[in-house]
Amino acid sequence: MSVAKAILVLTILVSSYSASDDVALARATNVFGINLLRELSSVKPRQNIVFSPNSISVEVAMVYAGAAGQCAKETSRVLGHIAVGLLDRDTVLAAYKKRINDTSDILMMANAVLVRNTSSVLDTYKKTLQEVFAARFKSVDFLAYGYRMAAEINGWMCEKTEGRVEKGVPDGMPMNTVVYVANAASLATLPWISQFEPNNTRILPFFNHGIELTRKEVMTATANIRHAKLPDLESEAIELLGTDLRRSMVIVLPDSITGLSKLRATFNAQNIDDIEAELRSQRVNLRLPKFKINNRHNLVPTLRRLGINCVFGIKPDLSKMSCDKNLYVSEIAHVAVMTVNEEGA
Structure with a gap:
């Protein structure tokens, strides 16, 4: 699952x-x-x-x-x-x-x-x-x-x-x-360079804060995406680049299903530069929930x-x-x- x-x-x-x-x-x-x-x-x-x-x-x-x-x-x-x-x-x-x-x-x-x-x-x-x-x-x-x-x-x-x-x-x-x-x-609207195929979006289980099981619309794709392992943060990251090449969205995923609170508490400004330095293009199987906050x-x-x-x-x-x-x-x-x-x- x-x-x-x-x-x-x-x-x-x-x-x-x-x-x-x-x-x-x-x-x-x-x-x-x-x-x-x-x-x-x-x-x-x-x-x-x-x-x-x-x-x-x-x-x-x-x-x-x-x-x-x-x-x-x-x-x-x-x-x-x-x-x-x-x-x-x-x-x-x-x-x-x-x-x-x-x-x-x-x-x-x-x-x-x-x-x-x-x-x-x-x-x-x-x-x-x-x-x-x-x-x-x-x-x-x-x-x-x-x-x-x-x-x-x-x-x-x-x-x-x-x-x-x-x-x-x-x-x-x-x-x-x-x-x-x-x-x-x-x-302002940020279109992805590599957009997700709507037909590949699925309703999948999602854990809010690692404990509350819900079901969310989750976008799926296999593509060449900049990715990094972040052992110091006990996380990994991917970057979704916009078509204007001026903006990107960096998504940090804790290794542990309950790791978000720790990540929020320990994340610092230097980590932003460190993540940018570690990102490398590679083939990634990506699942990303749709959301509006x-x-x-x-x-x-x-x-x-x-x-x-x-x-x-x-x-x-x-x-x-x-x-x-x-x-x-x-x-x-x-x-x-x-x-x-x-x-x-």
């Missing part, structure tokens, strides 16, 4: 950056993304998790752009900037601007910052949101017009993600909201555990956003969607 096991999926932008600041930002985002995965998995160990480290890095960087003093240092440290030597604010923002421009055709992303209308926001910050992050800014009376603003932002996010994310913010945002940062992300994350608790506290109300310093000394971030929300089928992701 063929049995499919739980898997860890990494979607990678294959294109390499030439400028040192871009390389540094990519490394910082890898570290930040792995830390996010570890934290999100620890809170919901039995839940399928999808998020975009790139998009969340951009989203939190919008807060960094408005922060100063200790708040800026905390945010920069958690984003990984300090560890890779990105210490100058203007350099960091320039690197984010370039990244967003370079990936706009392959990562559909919508960013918005909503601020209560009783707080005046600096024109320089609004300009940064627009020119660096391609983000929307709105001054909002959350008490009177929260529902209307949610509908407007959701319509815009739906359009930016080509209908894949229909609701980036909840219909009823809390009336006491001060600063609400929202992000919605979905990969849609996750909404309120990232404030996660970011607090990672070390960002100042901007959420403990002596906030958002003086590059506003002269209001009591301004703080109420919520950082992220919605991500991933679909994998015979044609692509």
Whole structure:
């Protein structure tokens, strides 16, 4: 009997950056993304998790752009900037601007910052949101017009993600909201170079977390695919390349049917480079479940555990956003969607 096991999926932008600041930002985002995965998995160990480290890095960087003093240092440290030597604010923002421009055709992303209308926001910050992050800014009376603003932002996010994310913010945002940062992300369509034959898709047993037996649609193929044995991770990996040759999906399969939790807990940013170095083209009998995962994350608790506290109300310093000394971030929300089928992701 063929049995499919739980898997860890990494979607990678294959294109390499030439400028040192871009390389540094990519490394910082890898570290930040792995830390996010570890934290999100620890809170919901039995839940399928999808998020975009790139998009969340951009989203939190919008807060960094408005922060100063200790708040800026905390945010920069958690984003990984300090560890890779990105210490100058203007350099960091320039690197984010370039990244967003370079990936706009392959990562559909919508960013918005909503601020209560009783707080005046600096024109320089609004300009940064627009020119660096391609983000929307709105001054909002959350008490009177929260529902209307949610509908407007959701319509815009739906359009930016080509209908894949229909609701980036909840219909009823809390009336006491001060600063609400929202992000919605979905990969642009990624067709496989070697597509699966739909007639070969089968209903097969699948173990969620190695203990819950279900039956799933499983795609099957025998093809030349880049594959690697990963003894240090007690896993193996395959890479499905997209037709644009800029993106690929790397799938890591634990050797043990119950090994996903350990893999999530021990996986680190260096493993990404190690896997890439080990992948070799070979004939592979592949069975891959079809899936669609849609996750909404309120990232404030996660970011607090990672070390960002100042901007959420403990002596906030958002003086590059506003002269209001009591301004703080109420919520950082992220919605991500991933679909994998015979044609692509």
